[in-house]
Amino acid sequence: MATHVIVGASLAGAKAAEAMREHGFEGRIVLVGDERERPYERPPLSKGFLKGDEAKDKVYVHPERWYADHDVELRLAVTVTGLHRTRKEIELAGGERVGYDRLLLVTGSSPRKLTVPGADLAGVHYLRRLGDSERLREVFGRGGALVVVGGGWIGLEVAAAARHHGVEVTLIEPQPAPLHAALGREVGEIFAAMHRGHGVDVRTGSGVTTIEGADGKVTGVQTTTGQLVAADAVVVGVGVTPNVRLGEAAGLEVDNGIVVDERLQTSDGAIWAAGDVANAFHPLLDQQVRVEHWANASNQGTAAGAAMAAEADGKTTEPYTKLPYFFTDQYDLSMEYHGHVGRGGYDDVVLRGDPASGSPWLAFWLRQGRVMAGMNVNDWDAADAIKALVRSRAVVDRDQLADPSTPLPTPSPPR
Ligand SMILES: Cc1cc2nc3c(=O)[nH]c(=O)nc-3n(C[C@H](O)[C@H](O)[C@H](O)COP(=O)(O)OP(=O)(O)OC[C@H]3O[C@@H](n4cnc5c(N)ncnc54)[C@H](O)[C@@H]3O)c2cc1C
Structure with a gap:
Protein backbone atom coordinates (compact mmCIF):
# COMPACT_ATOMS: atom_id res chain seq x y z
CA MET A 1 0.00 0.00 0.00
CA ALA A 2 1.39 3.42 -0.93
CA THR A 3 2.11 6.17 1.60
CA HIS A 4 1.23 9.82 1.03
CA VAL A 5 2.96 12.27 3.35
CA ILE A 6 1.72 15.84 3.72
CA VAL A 7 4.05 18.40 5.31
CA GLY A 8 2.02 21.23 6.84
CA ALA A 9 -1.09 20.52 8.92
CA SER A 10 -2.68 23.47 7.24
CA LEU A 11 -5.84 24.28 5.34
CA ALA A 12 -4.24 23.02 2.12
CA GLY A 13 -2.93 19.92 3.90
CA ALA A 14 -6.31 19.02 5.42
CA LYS A 15 -8.12 19.57 2.11
CA ALA A 16 -5.53 17.40 0.34
CA ALA A 17 -6.06 14.54 2.80
CA GLU A 18 -9.81 14.87 2.34
CA ALA A 19 -9.49 14.80 -1.46
CA MET A 20 -7.22 11.75 -1.37
CA ARG A 21 -9.84 9.76 0.52
CA GLU A 22 -12.68 11.13 -1.62
CA HIS A 23 -10.80 10.00 -4.74
CA GLY A 24 -10.46 6.49 -3.40
CA PHE A 25 -6.88 6.48 -2.12
CA GLU A 26 -6.76 3.66 0.42
CA GLY A 27 -3.09 3.81 1.37
CA ARG A 28 -1.46 5.46 4.37
CA ILE A 29 -1.82 9.22 4.80
CA VAL A 30 0.49 11.00 7.26
CA LEU A 31 -0.23 14.69 7.91
CA VAL A 32 2.58 16.39 9.83
CA GLY A 33 2.52 19.92 11.23
CA ASP A 34 4.57 21.95 13.66
CA GLU A 35 1.59 23.71 15.29
CA ARG A 36 -0.22 22.23 18.30
CA GLU A 37 -3.64 22.81 16.77
CA ARG A 38 -5.21 20.56 14.17
CA PRO A 39 -5.67 22.29 10.78
CA TYR A 40 -7.66 25.51 11.06
CA GLU A 41 -8.67 28.46 8.90
CA ARG A 42 -6.80 31.70 9.41
CA PRO A 43 -9.28 34.32 8.07
CA PRO A 44 -11.32 34.45 11.33
CA LEU A 45 -8.12 35.24 13.27
CA SER A 46 -8.21 38.83 12.03
CA LYS A 47 -12.01 39.09 11.85
CA GLY A 48 -14.76 37.34 13.83
CA PHE A 49 -12.48 35.45 16.23
CA LEU A 50 -10.35 38.54 16.92
CA LYS A 51 -13.44 40.64 17.45
CA GLY A 52 -14.77 38.05 19.89
CA ASP A 53 -17.82 37.22 17.75
CA GLU A 54 -16.72 33.76 16.59
CA ALA A 55 -16.05 30.76 18.81
CA LYS A 56 -12.77 28.84 18.63
CA ASP A 57 -14.42 25.57 17.60
CA LYS A 58 -15.64 27.24 14.39
CA VAL A 59 -12.15 27.83 12.98
CA TYR A 60 -11.12 24.20 12.45
CA VAL A 61 -11.17 22.64 8.99
CA HIS A 62 -12.53 19.33 10.31
CA PRO A 63 -13.98 18.08 13.58
CA GLU A 64 -11.39 16.42 15.83
CA ARG A 65 -12.48 12.86 15.12
CA TRP A 66 -12.51 13.32 11.34
CA TYR A 67 -8.82 12.35 11.13
CA ALA A 68 -9.24 9.02 12.90
CA ASP A 69 -12.51 8.38 11.04
CA HIS A 70 -10.69 8.81 7.72
CA ASP A 71 -7.57 6.98 8.81
CA VAL A 72 -5.37 10.05 8.51
CA GLU A 73 -2.36 9.96 10.86
CA LEU A 74 -2.22 13.47 12.25
CA ARG A 75 1.12 14.29 13.83
CA LEU A 76 1.00 17.71 15.45
CA ALA A 77 3.69 19.81 17.12
CA VAL A 78 6.36 18.08 15.03
CA THR A 79 8.71 19.99 12.73
CA VAL A 80 9.87 18.35 9.53
CA THR A 81 13.56 19.15 9.44
CA GLY A 82 14.71 17.35 6.32
CA LEU A 83 13.66 15.95 2.97
CA HIS A 84 15.74 13.11 1.53
CA ARG A 85 14.52 12.77 -2.01
CA THR A 86 16.68 9.90 -3.15
CA ARG A 87 15.48 7.75 -0.24
CA LYS A 88 11.95 9.23 -0.43
CA GLU A 89 11.92 10.06 3.27
CA ILE A 90 11.17 13.06 5.40
CA GLU A 91 13.01 13.61 8.65
CA LEU A 92 11.32 14.85 11.80
CA ALA A 93 12.87 16.88 14.61
CA GLY A 94 14.39 14.19 16.83
CA GLY A 95 15.62 12.18 13.88
CA GLU A 96 12.68 9.88 13.07
CA ARG A 97 12.22 9.30 9.34
CA VAL A 98 8.97 8.64 7.49
CA GLY A 99 9.04 7.15 4.01
CA TYR A 100 6.70 8.30 1.27
CA ASP A 101 5.65 7.26 -2.21
CA ARG A 102 4.22 10.72 -2.85
CA LEU A 103 4.82 13.90 -0.88
CA LEU A 104 2.89 17.15 -0.66
CA LEU A 105 4.57 20.31 0.63
CA VAL A 106 2.02 22.73 2.07
CA THR A 107 4.30 24.60 4.43
CA GLY A 108 2.56 27.93 3.82
CA SER A 109 4.14 31.25 4.62
CA SER A 110 5.36 33.21 7.62
CA PRO A 111 5.08 36.89 8.53
CA ARG A 112 7.92 39.07 7.36
CA LYS A 113 9.64 40.55 10.43
CA LEU A 114 10.31 44.19 11.08
CA THR A 115 14.05 44.72 11.59
CA VAL A 116 14.15 48.29 12.95
CA PRO A 117 15.60 48.98 16.42
CA GLY A 118 13.06 48.09 19.10
CA ALA A 119 11.28 45.50 16.96
CA ASP A 120 11.88 42.85 19.65
CA LEU A 121 10.27 44.82 22.49
CA ALA A 122 7.39 43.28 24.42
CA GLY A 123 4.12 44.53 22.97
CA GLY A 239 3.62 40.76 4.29
CA VAL A 240 4.65 37.13 4.35
CA THR A 241 7.38 35.01 2.82
CA PRO A 242 6.82 31.44 1.60
CA ASN A 243 8.28 28.65 3.77
CA VAL A 244 10.51 27.14 1.09
CA ARG A 245 13.41 25.99 3.26
CA LEU A 246 12.68 22.24 3.10
CA GLY A 247 12.17 22.22 -0.65
CA GLU A 248 15.14 24.47 -1.30
CA ALA A 249 17.52 22.41 0.85
CA ALA A 250 16.38 19.30 -1.03
CA GLY A 251 17.19 20.91 -4.38
CA LEU A 252 13.67 21.51 -5.66
CA GLU A 253 13.24 24.47 -7.99
CA VAL A 254 12.46 27.53 -5.88
CA ASP A 255 11.62 30.97 -7.24
CA ASN A 256 9.26 33.06 -5.11
CA GLY A 257 7.93 29.79 -3.69
CA ILE A 258 8.28 26.17 -4.72
CA VAL A 259 7.85 26.08 -8.47
CA VAL A 260 5.11 23.70 -9.66
CA ASP A 261 3.42 23.04 -12.96
CA GLU A 262 -0.30 23.35 -13.78
CA ARG A 263 -0.94 20.07 -11.91
CA LEU A 264 0.92 21.38 -8.86
CA GLN A 265 3.79 18.94 -9.36
CA THR A 266 7.34 20.03 -8.58
CA SER A 267 10.46 19.32 -10.60
CA ASP A 268 10.50 15.98 -8.69
CA GLY A 269 7.68 13.78 -10.02
CA ALA A 270 6.96 12.34 -6.53
CA ILE A 271 6.48 15.75 -4.90
CA TRP A 272 3.63 18.28 -5.14
CA ALA A 273 3.24 21.70 -3.54
CA ALA A 274 0.12 23.79 -2.95
CA GLY A 275 -1.18 26.87 -1.16
CA ASP A 276 0.86 29.87 -0.04
CA VAL A 277 4.17 28.09 -0.64
CA ALA A 278 3.50 27.11 -4.27
CA ASN A 279 4.39 29.21 -7.29
CA ALA A 280 2.15 27.46 -9.80
CA PHE A 281 1.86 27.75 -13.55
CA HIS A 282 -1.61 29.08 -14.36
CA PRO A 283 -2.74 28.11 -17.88
CA LEU A 284 -5.28 30.93 -18.26
CA LEU A 285 -2.93 33.64 -17.00
CA ASP A 286 -0.07 31.99 -18.88
CA GLN A 287 2.42 32.64 -16.08
CA GLN A 288 3.65 31.35 -12.74
CA VAL A 289 1.49 32.75 -9.93
CA ARG A 290 1.86 32.44 -6.17
CA VAL A 291 -1.34 33.32 -4.31
CA GLU A 292 -1.39 33.97 -0.54
CA HIS A 293 -5.11 33.52 0.01
CA TRP A 294 -7.59 31.18 1.62
CA ALA A 295 -9.47 29.92 -1.48
CA ASN A 296 -6.22 29.13 -3.24
CA ALA A 297 -4.99 27.05 -0.28
CA SER A 298 -8.30 25.23 -0.07
CA ASN A 299 -8.71 24.60 -3.81
CA GLN A 300 -5.08 23.79 -4.56
CA GLY A 301 -4.96 21.46 -1.55
CA THR A 302 -7.97 19.63 -2.95
CA ALA A 303 -6.47 19.58 -6.44
CA ALA A 304 -3.09 18.28 -5.25
CA GLY A 305 -4.73 15.57 -3.12
CA ALA A 306 -6.86 14.50 -6.09
CA ALA A 307 -3.82 14.49 -8.39
CA MET A 308 -1.82 12.34 -5.98
CA ALA A 309 -4.71 9.90 -5.53
CA ALA A 310 -5.17 9.72 -9.30
CA GLU A 311 -1.51 9.04 -9.88
CA ALA A 312 -1.57 6.26 -7.30
CA ASP A 313 -4.28 4.80 -9.53
CA GLY A 314 -2.26 5.29 -12.73
CA LYS A 315 -4.32 8.27 -13.88
CA THR A 316 -3.87 12.03 -14.25
CA THR A 317 -6.14 14.94 -13.35
CA GLU A 318 -7.03 18.15 -15.15
CA PRO A 319 -4.74 21.19 -14.72
CA TYR A 320 -5.59 23.66 -11.94
CA THR A 321 -7.26 26.65 -13.62
CA LYS A 322 -9.30 28.34 -10.88
CA LEU A 323 -9.05 32.11 -10.94
CA PRO A 324 -7.18 33.65 -8.03
CA TYR A 325 -9.76 34.83 -5.51
CA PHE A 326 -9.75 36.51 -2.13
CA PHE A 327 -12.13 38.16 0.25
CA THR A 328 -12.09 40.51 3.20
CA ASP A 329 -14.52 41.75 5.84
CA GLN A 330 -13.89 45.12 7.47
CA TYR A 331 -16.57 47.01 9.45
CA ASP A 332 -19.70 46.59 7.30
CA LEU A 333 -17.76 46.07 4.07
CA SER A 334 -17.49 42.55 2.68
CA MET A 335 -15.85 42.07 -0.64
CA GLU A 336 -14.61 39.45 -3.06
CA TYR A 337 -11.86 39.90 -5.65
CA HIS A 338 -11.48 37.69 -8.70
CA GLY A 339 -8.54 37.64 -11.09
CA HIS A 340 -4.91 38.61 -11.02
CA VAL A 341 -3.17 41.89 -11.69
CA GLY A 342 0.60 41.75 -11.40
CA ARG A 343 2.64 44.81 -10.48
CA GLY A 344 1.83 47.56 -12.99
CA GLY A 345 -0.53 45.12 -14.70
CA TYR A 346 -3.42 47.54 -15.30
CA ASP A 347 -3.85 50.85 -17.11
CA ASP A 348 -7.40 51.77 -16.09
CA VAL A 349 -9.67 51.38 -13.06
CA VAL A 350 -13.44 51.48 -13.51
CA LEU A 351 -15.82 51.93 -10.57
CA ARG A 352 -19.44 50.91 -10.90
CA GLY A 353 -21.52 52.53 -8.16
CA ASP A 354 -20.47 55.06 -5.56
CA PRO A 355 -18.31 53.70 -2.72
CA ALA A 356 -19.22 56.69 -0.54
CA SER A 357 -22.95 56.00 -0.84
CA GLY A 358 -23.00 52.94 1.39
CA SER A 359 -24.62 50.94 -1.45
CA PRO A 360 -22.95 47.93 -3.08
CA TRP A 361 -20.32 48.78 -5.69
CA LEU A 362 -17.93 47.08 -8.05
CA ALA A 363 -14.39 47.86 -9.24
CA PHE A 364 -12.58 46.59 -12.31
CA TRP A 365 -8.91 46.69 -13.24
CA LEU A 366 -8.40 46.83 -17.02
CA ARG A 367 -5.47 46.43 -19.35
CA GLN A 368 -5.97 47.52 -22.94
CA GLY A 369 -9.73 47.38 -22.43
CA ARG A 370 -9.75 43.85 -20.99
CA VAL A 371 -10.84 43.09 -17.44
CA MET A 372 -7.88 41.60 -15.56
CA ALA A 373 -9.64 41.55 -12.19
CA GLY A 374 -12.89 42.63 -10.62
CA MET A 375 -14.16 43.18 -7.12
CA ASN A 376 -17.70 43.03 -5.74
CA VAL A 377 -18.38 44.95 -2.56
CA ASN A 378 -21.47 43.90 -0.55
CA ASP A 379 -22.88 42.43 -3.77
CA TRP A 380 -22.63 38.63 -4.01
CA ASP A 381 -24.75 38.37 -7.15
CA ALA A 382 -22.10 40.01 -9.35
CA ALA A 383 -19.43 37.39 -8.71
CA ASP A 384 -20.25 35.07 -11.62
CA ALA A 385 -20.43 37.89 -14.15
CA ILE A 386 -17.09 39.27 -12.94
CA LYS A 387 -15.44 35.86 -13.24
CA ALA A 388 -16.83 35.45 -16.75
CA LEU A 389 -15.44 38.85 -17.76
CA VAL A 390 -11.99 38.04 -16.40
CA ARG A 391 -11.92 34.59 -17.97
CA SER A 392 -13.07 35.86 -21.37
CA ARG A 393 -10.19 38.30 -21.87
CA ALA A 394 -12.65 40.15 -24.15
CA VAL A 395 -12.38 43.92 -24.74
CA VAL A 396 -15.34 45.48 -22.89
CA ASP A 397 -17.37 48.65 -23.28
CA ARG A 398 -16.01 50.89 -20.52
CA ASP A 399 -19.15 53.05 -20.28
CA GLN A 400 -21.38 50.01 -19.87
CA LEU A 401 -19.02 48.60 -17.23
CA ALA A 402 -19.25 51.85 -15.25
CA ASP A 403 -23.01 52.33 -15.51
CA PRO A 404 -24.95 50.50 -12.75
CA SER A 405 -28.22 51.09 -14.59
CA THR A 406 -27.14 48.79 -17.44
CA PRO A 407 -26.39 45.07 -17.13
CA LEU A 408 -22.74 44.07 -16.89
CA PRO A 409 -21.28 43.27 -20.32
CA THR A 410 -21.58 39.57 -21.13
CA PRO A 411 -18.48 38.55 -22.99
CA SER A 412 -18.50 36.16 -25.87
CA PRO A 413 -16.07 33.29 -25.30
CA PRO A 414 -12.51 33.90 -26.54
CA ARG A 415 -11.74 32.55 -29.96
C1 LIG B 1 -4.84 36.45 10.14
C2 LIG B 1 -5.03 36.03 8.74
C3 LIG B 1 -6.20 36.38 8.06
C4 LIG B 1 -6.39 36.00 6.75
N1 LIG B 1 -7.54 36.37 6.11
C5 LIG B 1 -7.74 36.02 4.83
C6 LIG B 1 -8.91 36.44 4.14
O1 LIG B 1 -9.75 37.14 4.69
N2 LIG B 1 -9.08 36.05 2.86
C7 LIG B 1 -8.17 35.29 2.22
O2 LIG B 1 -8.39 34.98 1.06
N3 LIG B 1 -7.03 34.88 2.84
C8 LIG B 1 -6.79 35.23 4.12
N4 LIG B 1 -5.65 34.83 4.77
C9 LIG B 1 -4.65 34.02 4.05
C10 LIG B 1 -4.92 32.52 4.20
O3 LIG B 1 -5.23 32.21 5.52
C11 LIG B 1 -3.68 31.76 3.74
O4 LIG B 1 -3.54 31.99 2.38
C12 LIG B 1 -3.80 30.27 4.05
O5 LIG B 1 -3.79 30.05 5.43
C13 LIG B 1 -2.66 29.51 3.42
O6 LIG B 1 -2.83 28.18 3.74
P1 LIG B 1 -1.69 27.10 3.53
O7 LIG B 1 -2.36 25.82 3.83
O8 LIG B 1 -1.06 27.29 2.22
O9 LIG B 1 -0.54 27.43 4.58
P2 LIG B 1 -0.51 27.93 6.08
O10 LIG B 1 -1.85 28.32 6.55
O11 LIG B 1 0.60 28.92 6.18
O12 LIG B 1 -0.08 26.63 6.87
C14 LIG B 1 1.18 26.01 6.71
C15 LIG B 1 1.43 25.15 7.92
O13 LIG B 1 2.64 24.40 7.74
C16 LIG B 1 3.40 24.48 8.93
N5 LIG B 1 4.80 24.21 8.60
C17 LIG B 1 5.64 24.99 7.89
N6 LIG B 1 6.86 24.40 7.80
C18 LIG B 1 6.77 23.23 8.47
C19 LIG B 1 7.69 22.18 8.75
N7 LIG B 1 8.96 22.22 8.30
N8 LIG B 1 7.28 21.14 9.50
C20 LIG B 1 5.99 21.06 9.95
N9 LIG B 1 5.07 22.02 9.71
C21 LIG B 1 5.46 23.09 8.98
C22 LIG B 1 3.13 25.89 9.41
O14 LIG B 1 3.47 26.11 10.75
C23 LIG B 1 1.62 25.97 9.19
O15 LIG B 1 0.93 25.37 10.24
C24 LIG B 1 -5.41 35.22 6.09
C25 LIG B 1 -4.22 34.89 6.77
C26 LIG B 1 -4.04 35.28 8.08
C27 LIG B 1 -2.76 34.91 8.79
Missing part, protein backbone atom coordinates in the same frame (compact mmCIF):
# COMPACT_ATOMS: atom_id res chain seq x y z
CA VAL A 124 5.18 44.12 19.32
CA HIS A 125 2.90 41.51 17.77
CA TYR A 126 2.48 39.53 14.55
CA LEU A 127 -0.64 37.69 13.49
CA ARG A 128 -0.44 34.29 11.84
CA ARG A 129 -1.46 31.64 14.35
CA LEU A 130 -4.45 31.01 16.55
CA GLY A 131 -2.38 31.82 19.66
CA ASP A 132 -1.41 35.22 18.15
CA SER A 133 -5.07 36.08 17.70
CA GLU A 134 -5.92 34.96 21.24
CA ARG A 135 -3.13 37.17 22.60
CA LEU A 136 -4.24 40.16 20.55
CA ARG A 137 -7.80 39.76 21.70
CA GLU A 138 -6.58 40.12 25.27
CA VAL A 139 -4.48 43.17 24.33
CA PHE A 140 -7.44 44.83 22.60
CA GLY A 141 -9.65 44.04 25.58
CA ARG A 142 -7.40 46.27 27.69
CA GLY A 143 -8.03 49.27 25.38
CA GLY A 144 -5.22 51.81 24.97
CA ALA A 145 -3.39 52.92 21.84
CA LEU A 146 -2.40 50.60 19.01
CA VAL A 147 -0.08 51.30 16.11
CA VAL A 148 -0.55 49.05 13.10
CA VAL A 149 2.53 48.90 10.90
CA GLY A 150 1.52 48.08 7.33
CA GLY A 151 -1.67 48.81 5.43
CA GLY A 152 -2.14 45.43 3.76
CA TRP A 153 -5.05 43.05 4.36
CA ILE A 154 -3.85 41.94 7.80
CA GLY A 155 -3.13 45.50 8.94
CA LEU A 156 -6.52 46.80 7.84
CA GLU A 157 -8.48 43.89 9.28
CA VAL A 158 -6.60 44.20 12.58
CA ALA A 159 -7.34 47.94 12.62
CA ALA A 160 -11.05 47.24 12.09
CA ALA A 161 -11.12 44.58 14.84
CA ALA A 162 -9.25 46.87 17.24
CA ARG A 163 -11.75 49.67 16.60
CA HIS A 164 -14.51 47.15 17.35
CA HIS A 165 -12.88 46.75 20.79
CA GLY A 166 -12.71 50.54 21.20
CA VAL A 167 -8.93 50.71 20.82
CA GLU A 168 -7.37 53.93 19.50
CA VAL A 169 -5.63 53.00 16.22
CA THR A 170 -2.92 54.66 14.13
CA LEU A 171 -2.01 52.89 10.91
CA ILE A 172 1.37 53.57 9.30
CA GLU A 173 1.89 52.71 5.64
CA PRO A 174 4.85 53.82 3.50
CA GLN A 175 2.95 53.65 0.20
CA PRO A 176 0.60 56.46 -0.90
CA ALA A 177 -2.44 54.36 0.05
CA PRO A 178 -3.22 51.17 1.97
CA LEU A 179 -3.49 48.04 -0.20
CA HIS A 180 -1.39 49.83 -2.78
CA ALA A 181 0.31 46.65 -4.00
CA ALA A 182 -2.92 44.61 -4.05
CA LEU A 183 -5.47 47.07 -5.44
CA GLY A 184 -3.56 50.17 -6.57
CA ARG A 185 -3.90 53.71 -5.34
CA GLU A 186 -7.44 54.42 -6.61
CA VAL A 187 -9.20 51.69 -4.66
CA GLY A 188 -6.67 51.77 -1.80
CA GLU A 189 -7.76 55.33 -1.07
CA ILE A 190 -11.37 54.19 -0.76
CA PHE A 191 -10.27 51.80 1.98
CA ALA A 192 -8.26 54.58 3.64
CA ALA A 193 -11.35 56.83 3.68
CA MET A 194 -13.45 54.02 5.17
CA HIS A 195 -10.95 53.48 7.99
CA ARG A 196 -10.69 57.20 8.68
CA GLY A 197 -14.48 57.27 8.86
CA HIS A 198 -14.23 54.66 11.63
CA GLY A 199 -11.72 56.72 13.58
CA VAL A 200 -8.43 55.18 12.43
CA ASP A 201 -5.59 57.68 12.06
CA VAL A 202 -4.30 56.50 8.66
CA ARG A 203 -0.84 57.91 7.91
CA THR A 204 0.38 57.05 4.44
CA GLY A 205 3.72 57.89 2.84
CA SER A 206 5.60 57.20 6.05
CA GLY A 207 7.45 54.18 7.37
CA VAL A 208 8.87 53.21 10.75
CA THR A 209 12.43 53.99 11.81
CA THR A 210 12.37 52.84 15.46
CA ILE A 211 10.06 51.29 17.97
CA GLU A 212 10.51 53.16 21.23
CA GLY A 213 10.24 51.43 24.58
CA ALA A 214 10.75 51.66 28.31
CA ASP A 215 11.52 48.76 30.67
CA GLY A 216 11.55 46.40 27.70
CA LYS A 217 8.02 47.32 26.64
CA VAL A 218 6.86 49.32 23.64
CA THR A 219 5.84 52.94 24.24
CA GLY A 220 5.69 54.38 20.75
CA VAL A 221 6.69 54.31 17.12
CA GLN A 222 9.01 56.78 15.44
CA THR A 223 8.15 57.37 11.78
CA THR A 224 10.34 58.24 8.80
CA THR A 225 8.56 61.58 8.62
CA GLY A 226 9.77 62.45 12.13
CA GLN A 227 6.59 61.79 14.12
CA LEU A 228 6.47 59.90 17.40
CA VAL A 229 3.20 57.99 17.78
CA ALA A 230 2.46 56.78 21.31
CA ALA A 231 1.57 53.08 21.53
CA ASP A 232 0.69 50.51 24.16
CA ALA A 233 0.96 47.83 21.51
CA VAL A 234 2.13 47.46 17.91
CA VAL A 235 0.90 44.98 15.32
CA VAL A 236 3.19 44.42 12.36
CA GLY A 237 1.59 43.32 9.08
CA VAL A 238 4.23 43.82 6.42
